[in-house]
Amino acid sequence: MGHIVLSGIEKSFGATAVLKGIDLEIRAGEFLTLVGPSGCGKSTLLRIVAGLEAQTAGDVSIEGRNVNGVRPSDRDLAMVFQSYALYPHLTVRKNMLTPLRLRDLTAWQRLPLVGRFLPGTAAKLAAMQQTVAEVAEVLKIEPLLARKPGQLSGGQRQRAALGRAMVRRPVAFLMDEPLSNLDAALRVHMRTELTELHRRLGATFIYVTHDQAEALTMSSRVAVMMDGELLQLDTPSRVYAAPADLRVAAFVGSPRINLLSGSLDAAGRVSLLGRTLRRAASAPPQAVTVGLRPEHLAVVSQGAIVSQGAVVPEGEAGETFAGTVRHLSYLGSDVFLHAALADGREELVVRCDPEATESLSPGDAVAIAQARGAALVFGADGARIPLGEAADAALEVA
Ligand SMILES: Nc1ncnc2c1ncn2[C@@H]1O[C@H](COP(=O)(O)OP(=O)(O)O)[C@@H](O)[C@H]1O
Ligand SMILES: [Mg+2]
Structure with missing residues (x-):
């Protein structure tokens, strides 16, 4: 249940194109996250799925049925917003009963006092109470049913x-950024809760966030959007390790991936900072951008690897970038070392073990080694260029 297909979705507000042709298939039962910077069109796309906004072009189908002209209430979807939108004067139980009353009772049956004595009302009310009890059990909110929203914490609300x-x-x-009003600790806790809830319900979740860490931790698949376009739809680990586009690589991962300018020659060799990668590309010569994640770099001191930041093979300690420590940012389990490279223009961020950096201070000279096979290469158009096996054993550098 919950198979949703979007094809060729476009949306313009006046002359501004906000969605530029989105094709996206959401599988039944998956947790799919739309992620991208603020203003890229995530909420607009979700509102189009919900029927709260009409698309300028394209089709939405739910369970194989085209729902283009179908009202939100007839689409069988539930929308959870960042503002909780609970009725403040009603208890949690009554808040939960309201959508059922609107759906299952006639206008006469909903009348105060009189309604409950009309034929059929009692049975329907009992069924509704039963549904609320079941849902409350799944969410573990039975003790909260008698309270009003003002008496609940953020997470309970x-x-x-x-x-x-x-x-x-x-x-x-x-769900459109449902956790953004919560404090940091509760937000992390609710991530786990939502993931567990998704597993228990087996329902389709479409989740919108601008927070890439939230997207990576919770989702079955992630749809990375930018400027009204879908750049990549993939599992969290593929989006991180094999980004299709430079913009995806730069958006996913914190701290950000290191990006260095390089070049690709006619033989397929990629060079950066005066060295050549072992693996070759089969693409025409062009200027390229080389991406190195902070965990694929390591600080080397006097020939020995002092940080465990990367899988640097033995014997490669000599093949390093020379740099100067600019800044050490301590995060408890990791330290991110920012180093200015010898040319002074580029900076690299290296993930290190805290113990390994204890003796380092800003201004110290360091050598930085790079893990083999970890560099990501992007062409002039931003698309990733895959690298093959080592073309030439003599190009034994990175
Ligand atoms: N009703 C509207 N009228 C005009 N422009 C809008 C409207 N809704 C959204 N936009 C614009 O569309 C773009 C995408 O908005 P939105 O979908 O809310 O982005 P996101 O949720 O990714 O932050 C933004 O530039 C926003 O200003
Ligand atoms: Mg939004």
């Missing part, structure tokens, strides 16, 4: 809002 969305048993949950 979030769960109550989810509960209200869940009672209708939608084919898919659409």
